[in-house]
Amino acid sequence: MWPFSWKAKSKAAVFKDTQAFFDHWCKFGQTVIRPRTPLLAIVLDARKQYGTREPVERRPDGIQKAALKVASWDGGFSTLPSLTPTAKGDRLQPNDLVLWKPIVWDKALAIEFGDPRKGWIGLIVAKVDPVLGASGSFIVAARFD
Numbered sequence: 001m002w003p004f005s006w007k008a009k010s011k012a013a014v015f016k017d018t019q020a021f022f023d024h025w026c027k028f029g030q031t032v033i034r035p036r037t038p039l040l041a042i043v044l045d046a047r048k049q050y051g052t053r054e055p056v057e058r059r060p061d062g063i064q065k066a067a068l069k070v071a072s073w074d075g076g077f078s079t080l081p082s083l084t085p086t087a088k089g090d091r092l093q094p095n096d097l098v099l100w101k102p103i104v105w106d107k108a109l110a111i112e113f114g115d116p117r118k119g120w121i122g123l124i125v126a127k128v129d130p131v132l133g134a135s136g137s138f139i140v141a142a143r144f145d
Helices: 018-028 046-050 107-113
Strands: 039-044 064-070 097-105 120-132 138-143
Touching (some): 018 097, 039 046, 046 064, 064 097, 064 120
Antiparallel strands (some): 097 120, 120 138
């Protein structure tokens, strides 16, 4: 009899970059919007999107404001700029992967932008690595709550 137990090491799927991970998640991951259930998003360069001075704004209180593209079946959709709830966590950069938590839906925004998904206002609650854990879970790099 073998004198010790052996466990197979969990395998993780590592992607070449954040965009590859995002694209994979759009095709195979959970993309249905449910209130207060985080979805994968990628940070956009707000200078290109909105003409801001910084790619991600950092307010004097340390809270960050970022333009996002949220994963969806059609390759993603842009949201209004979203905030981190606190000043905790890493400084966000374009192409970072984050978890975006939709909080409230605004009908007027959805009508204005012509897409019901764009009516959601949410918070950035975590930064994640472009690695898919063996159980299909995200690897959290930093939390903002």
